[in-house]
Amino acid sequence: MADDVSDSITISGGGSIAVATEELIDRTHALESLRDEARAIVTQLTGIDEIVTSASLRSANAPISALDAENEIGLAIGFVREVGQKSAGLAVAMRLASLAYGLAENAKERMAETLAAQLAYAAGLVTPFVVLSTIPVLPIVVAGLVVLDADARRSGGMERWLAERNELITNPVIVELIRLSSPSIDDFAAGIVRMPAGVPTAMGDEGAGVIGADTTAAVVATLAGVIGLLKETGVSVSKTGTRTLSNSPRGFADRVARIPRTDENGGSQIRIDRYTYADGRPDSFDVYIAGTADFSPSDTTTPFDLTSDIRGVGDLPAGSVESVKKAMKEAGVDKDSPVTFTGHSLGALTAHVLATSDDYNTTGLFEVGGPTSKREVPGDVTAVSIAHTDDIVTGLGGSRADDGTIIVEREVFRGKQVPTDETVPAHSRDRYQDTAELLDQSQSLKVKEAREAMDAAARDAATMTTTTYKAVRDREKK
């Protein structure tokens, strides 16, 4: 693991509103262990106290020091009993503190979203064009779609533009602002068109949830389409390799390691592992999905591009989703096949969309550094999401809507120098791999249960095979 990164993770969700740092969990477990040990020692001391009785001491004419020893053992029993009681009380208090922190975070988030929406509405009402540049998410989209010319886009201008702003975009405050302002762009637009105050809030994420970050992204995609950008196409998928697997996934870090690396494997974005069983039950599958391979908004050959990014957040049909669907069909996944989806970045968003569709028998979902989706994960799906709080991508899409997903957060560059030679460093898959390793070491019960549930499917498989697929856009078909 890299030495220059923070190693503290925070865990929340999973059906609970409690929020706990890994340190808090460790301390609580330690206190509970101390409580149990103290109780055991009290029992041990009580037994020792009974080895020598007052009657035996009297019959032996024992010296007074023997009675003093008995008194001291009695004192020790009292002290250790007190340790047990106080450590038990402190452990309960820490669990309550975790719960209270979660409640406060929840309330703060809702207030902040409402405030951001109202500010955005006012901004749109008064000075739409001046304030446009102050909404953090827009400069990125505008830079990608308008400022960079076609040559710059093709030569990686977007990546360079982002890398030059690493200090700014790898900042938890900015990421939080983006997360809060993403749903507020609707309010901003409502202000421009003089919609009555209160309507956008009532309709948006803070209210009925009818409009929000997803509609914002959909509008961006639609408007970009007018000038020939972010245009969706048909996709084709081909098998690029298949082999027998010797090991099933063991933990979250192993899952991250299995996500395809398109820069190393010739561009295969999808990996599907198939498990067959000797007892005749239906085959189960692990589907691993890579992230964005091309940030250009036009003329891409891969469906894992900015078009799928924006359309995915907008809950519009996206090439990445269609590609994985085709690969799954090719791999033999049907409506009844148990499936666990794992994806990084756009792959995480794609996984989320597929897992929350009615098309598959989804049993697990592991999102790694994905933009937030408003689609709720079904309660019977084991879902875990890792998000770096200084990763700008995780701020896109606003706040999560579901409570069942276990959310794991980590600030990668807390108190550290942000690298200037890579694009969006907190979004790096390698750093998410580090976070997944920390997660594998977590003592959180819900994390352990989720890991066990995800890994269980493959454990008793008779045969395991892995197949990779490459998807391309059918430009000529549109």
Place this chain on the structure above:
Amino acid sequence: MTTADEAQLAADAATRAALAQQSGALWGTLVRLRAAQTSFLPSPTTTHWKGDAQRAQSAAVRGLGDIVDSACEAIERARTFTASAIATLDAHG
């Protein structure tokens, strides 16, 4: 030696053996308690917590540590008194 003397000697021997067993058990308990203190009670300086949470946690840990220390001291004294009682019985024997 009278029967009463023999009975007294037997009682002394039994008590001495019990005290020796107690001394050994107390040592084992002391080691176990110190191990629990080391394993489960973190040093307040190792926590990353800040502000009020850190102060509250540090105070609670210090308080628990003080009680464990008191328990260990009581066990140490019990061992000392036990050893003294054994020595006295040996001298009489």
